[in-house]
Amino acid sequence: MILNTDGTKPIYVQIAEWIEREILQGDFKPDDKVYSQYQLADMFNINPATAGKGLTMLVDEQILYKKRGLGMFVSDEAHNMIxxxxxxxxxxKLVQEIVEEAAHLQVGEKELFTMIQEAGGNREGGEG
Structure with a gap:
């Protein structure tokens, strides 16, 4: 993953979202230890405090939990919570934006639904 340092999304949020993706993809399972803030800092060439802020965000959301002296681990319900x-x-939010844009462009429900089906069919392994 490459962090977007030019975007509006803070780097610590991007770190948290990357860890969430890793959990969703099954790369981290419940009770697996995740990267430390120092490992993340080295991986992404960022300040350890920034990486730590991303980890803390996930702890606050109970996606990760701390074991004193051992690190941070994936909670049992992390996948479902994410x-x-x-x-x-x-x-x-994305669906709402699409529906609003479709309305502005006078795209009907049927046409919009067809577009969604086509998009789903175009992705690898899609069930569209």
Missing amino acids: RHKRINHTLK
């Missing part, structure tokens, strides 16, 4: 968060925040 999935739920992304469906209810990210995905719903």
Whole structure:
């Protein structure tokens, strides 16, 4: 992953989202130890405090938990929590934006649905 240092999204948020993707993809499973802030800092060439802030964000959301002296680990419900968060925040927001844009362009529901089906069919392994 390459961090977007020119974007509006803070780097620590990008780090947290990257770890979330790793969990969703199964690279980190419940009770697996995740990278330390120093490992993340080395991997992404960032300040360890920035990496730590991303990890703390995930601890605050109970996606990760701390074991004193051992590091941070993936919580049992991390996968479900991330999935739920992304469906209810990210995905719903994107859908709302698409629906609003379609309305501005006078694209009907049927045409929009066809576009969604086509997009789903075009992705690898899509169930579209």
